[in-house]
Amino acid sequence: MSLKSEIFEQPAVLEQLLAHQSDQVERIAAEIRRIAPAYVFLAARGTSDNAGRYANYLWGSHNGLPVALATPSLFTYYAAPPKLQGALVVGVSQSGQSPDIVSVLAEGRRQGCPTLAITNAPASPLAQAADFVIDIQAGIEAAVAATKTYTAELMAIAMLSAALLGDPVKQASLAQIPAWARQALELDERIQRSAERYRYMSHCVVIGRGYNYATAFEWSLKMKELSYVVAEPYSSADFQHGPIAMVDRGFPVMAVAPGGKVYRDVLGMLRQLRRVHQAELLIISDQAEALEQAQSPLPLPADIPEWLTPLAAIIPAQLFAYHLTRVKGYDTESPRTIHKVTETH
Amino acid sequence: MSLKSEIFEQPAVLEQLLAHQSDQVERIAAEIRRIAPAYVFLAARGTSDNAGRYANYLWGSHNGLPVALATPSLFTYYAAPPKLQGALVVGVSQSGQSPDIVSVLAEGRRQGCPTLAITNAPASPLAQAADFVIDIQAGIEAAVAATKTYTAELMAIAMLSAALLGDPVKQASLAQIPAWARQALELDERIQRSAERYRYMSHCVVIGRGYNYATAFEWSLKMKELSYVVAEPYSSADFQHGPIAMVDRGFPVMAVAPGGKVYRDVLGMLRQLRRVHQAELLIISDQAEALEQAQSPLPLPADIPEWLTPLAAIIPAQLFAYHLTRVKGYDTESPRTIHKVTETH
Numbered sequence: 001m002s003l004k005s006e007i008f009e010q011p012a013v014l015e016q017l018l019a020h021q022s023d024q025v026e027r028i029a030a031e032i033r034r035i036a037p038a039y040v041f042l043a044a045r046g047t048s049d050n051a052g053r054y055a056n057y058l059w060g061s062h063n064g065l066p067v068a069l070a071t072p073s074l075f076t077y078y079a080a081p082p083k084l085q086g087a088l089v090v091g092v093s094q095s096g097q098s099p100d101i102v103s104v105l106a107e108g109r110r111q112g113c114p115t116l117a118i119t120n121a122p123a124s125p126l127a128q129a130a131d132f133v134i135d136i137q138a139g140i141e142a143a144v145a146a147t148k149t150y151t152a153e154l155m156a157i158a159m160l161s162a163a164l165l166g167d168p169v170k171q172a173s174l175a176q177i178p179a180w181a182r183q184a185l186e187l188d189e190r191i192q193r194s195a196e197r198y199r200y201m202s203h204c205v206v207i208g209r210g211y212n213y214a215t216a217f218e219w220s221l222k223m224k225e226l227s228y229v230v231a232e233p234y235s236s237a238d239f240q241h242g243p244i245a246m247v248d249r250g251f252p253v254m255a256v257a258p259g260g261k262v263y264r265d266v267l268g269m270l271r272q273l274r275r276v277h278q279a280e281l282l283i284i285s286d287q288a289e290a291l292e293q294a295q296s297p298l299p300l301p302a303d304i305p306e307w308l309t310p311l312a313a314i315i316p317a318q319l320f321a322y323h324l325t326r327v328k329g330y331d332t333e334s335p336r337t338i339h340k341v342t343e344t345h
Numbered sequence: 346m347s348l349k350s351e352i353f354e355q356p357a358v359l360e361q362l363l364a365h366q367s368d369q370v371e372r373i374a375a376e377i378r379r380i381a382p383a384y385v386f387l388a389a390r391g392t393s394d395n396a397g398r399y400a401n402y403l404w405g406s407h408n409g410l411p412v413a414l415a416t417p418s419l420f421t422y423y424a425a426p427p428k429l430q431g432a433l434v435v436g437v438s439q440s441g442q443s444p445d446i447v448s449v450l451a452e453g454r455r456q457g458c459p460t461l462a463i464t465n466a467p468a469s470p471l472a473q474a475a476d477f478v479i480d481i482q483a484g485i486e487a488a489v490a491a492t493k494t495y496t497a498e499l500m501a502i503a504m505l506s507a508a509l510l511g512d513p514v515k516q517a518s519l520a521q522i523p524a525w526a527r528q529a530l531e532l533d534e535r536i537q538r539s540a541e542r543y544r545y546m547s548h549c550v551v552i553g554r555g556y557n558y559a560t561a562f563e564w565s566l567k568m569k570e571l572s573y574v575v576a577e578p579y580s581s582a583d584f585q586h587g588p589i590a591m592v593d594r595g596f597p598v599m600a601v602a603p604g605g606k607v608y609r610d611v612l613g614m615l616r617q618l619r620r621v622h623q624a625e626l627l628i629i630s631d632q633a634e635a636l637e638q639a640q641s642p643l644p645l646p647a648d649i650p651e652w653l654t655p656l657a658a659i660i661p662a663q664l665f666a667y668h669l670t671r672v673k674g675y676d677t678e679s680p681r682t683i684h685k686v687t688e689t690h
Contacts (some may be wrong), residue, residue, distance in 0.1 A: 068413035086383040224590065228593070238394070
């Protein structure tokens, strides 16, 4: 199994997950509705933390559930875990092995909170520490850079949101995700050609907002892990609060800008970056106006509801990181220094 | 008033704040103890958001209060604010003007939650939307890059933590902060010399963990705003989850590594960065072993309790950003493109 084959497995993985875990997700949703937590306390690291950022926006806007992203070192180093009364404690981890994430769930259970694990390893310590488990069923992920487990985690988060609402329109939209993922994969050759242009790029920023704040983080993480580019993620709002100062002529800016409620605002900033700063823009969007700003436009399938765009938008981003790595002459299968399970405490 | 004079004003600002706001903070702490919120929902942007990261660790570890950092766009663009029952809603903003931060407090009040503003503008819309106000009394901040309002916000957060605990040892430590800040300012000439070495640095990463995760973010923000260096902040744990792959020989890594509970772990990573990756290290620490790893060591005053190190550690970081900006030939008073109040919605 190679990184590229795992990227291409995603439509099938998402289809499987929907087919085999919908009933389990409905059962968990019924329990959570009964418990009615005041908020969610969510622990994750790396790629799974980026999935957590999606949960932060989605569960906040669709389900009225505030999400606190945990700072796991409070549970391990400082031995002073906060009081979690009222919280649903959630751990997201591909391997289910990270001791710091497991310790957050164990503490939640000790304090009597309901606990949920979203993991690819239903027999892992994380799953054992949880009352409820969503098995993302992505199969073995052999590549060091996570791809299919990220989209599967997003899918689990989206399925739980729709199940909590009991909204048949939203559930019908979920069924279309595998087809959108397939369409996004059709960009592969185009992205391979686009990547050439960035052969000597050493750093860039990656912009996303709202639901796609998560996409900006995950895209930049893939570029850092694989192609060793210093890629810094931002929401467009935070970027305007200072860091935009560093953008001058030719500075590369990657952006995820699908249609939706934050689109006009992100578009305004992309226009400013192009016209005022003369930045270099690579843009993933389903909107013609946004794509027109870009030297490298990457069109998304049209008509994806905004809340599900992160599941499609990350796919061209993964492909870009993959091809950029090859163009730069690095090994996509054995990146330097990183390991599949990092034992942070 | 110049940026440098505002950096040097910090000991006096912190002294004033302690002298004039301690009673008000005690009153607010008594109210918060009575209300006993389940968690804190905190909204801020830019520099103030970095102060919020400090609150996240400090109120979590010392006061048992989980902190959810708000995603203000949920309140403005998506018009779907989460249910905030059980939350103390906190807004942190120098100007008290940012519409998105004000809207979070207004929504908190609408939902019947207690609201707290930490601001330099006690007549601002943010303060008007709050039940409780801590006026950081930093005086007019003329420089575009915020410095004294950042340390004053940290001080307000630390004062509230100590008041909630009613701990006289911790309150006595607060009184020493101005002296530690003065000691940190004595590094000025040394930092001016150190900055020469980084004349042609275009990008770097900035590492901090625990309480000093905030310092890493704020340090990198100052470098981006002023010196246009692409500086990406990380916790050492997240950095090991992938991004460390991009560090090769000579790659510049800035680190904040004072003694304390996370120190051994951060030190282990600094050693690895030096020996395995042959990184270039600039390190702010009070520990000889950490400083020995660095090409550019910046010693902090000894014996600062770990929870208060962010108030001293940011000062050499501010001075470094200031001198780096001058060494690179940029204007420290009028950075490109950024404005004091950013009207993000």
